[in-house]
Amino acid sequence: MVLFAMVSVIITGESLFLFGWFFTNGYSTLGLLSAFTIILWFAGKMLARDIYADKSRFKVTLKYSTLVNLVIWSVFLLLHLITNKGIDTYFGLEIPLTLAVISIFFTPYTIGLLIYNTVAKKLKNAFAQQSS
Numbered sequence: 001m002v003l004f005a006m007v008s009v010i011i012t013g014e015s016l017f018l019f020g021w022f023f024t025n026g027y028s029t030l031g032l033l034s035a036f037t038i039i040l041w042f043a044g045k046m047l048a049r050d051i052y053a054d055k056s057r058f059k060v061t062l063k064y065s066t067l068v069n070l071v072i073w074s075v076f077l078l079l080h081l082i083t084n085k086g087i088d089t090y091f092g093l094e095i096p097l098t099l100a101v102i103s104i105f106f107t108p109y110t111i112g113l114l115i116y117n118t119v120a121k122k123l124k125n126a127f128a129q130q131s132s
Contacts, residue, residue: 028080035075036068043068044119051120058108065112066104073100 043064050060077096 027083028076031079032072032076035072039068039071047116047119048123051116051123057113057116061112061116062108064115065108069100069104069107073103076100 046067047060047064050063073096077093077100080093080096
């Protein structure tokens with residue numbers, strides 16, 4: 001199962017489907033979800049500002065995706081370390097760290113580009129309507 005999960009994360013660049021596995025770490029998962037919603041708002045404003053400034057697509061996508069992944073995985077790992085009395089190095093640290101690194105490296109080239117294109121299209125349409 002872990003091998004299947006790792007291959008799926010490598011292919012898609014996302015690991016949100018693993019929340020069933022992460023439910024064993026309830027507080028950590030809730031922290032990850034909370035951090036995700038908060039950082040998406042801040043990073044989305046940053047993304048829109050960078051698109052408006054006409055910065056490089058890949059640099060902007062890399063910056064956005066890396067920021068989001070670093071924040072959410074840092075919160076997850078920190079809460080995991082705080083809330084668990086015994087440290088399970090394999091499932092507690094190695095697997096989440098591996099998923100975090102994979103997400104940081106693959107998300108910019110998968111979902112990150114999709115988000116960039118969607119936001120750029122919406123911004124272009126919004127500016128076209130203001131000009132009319």
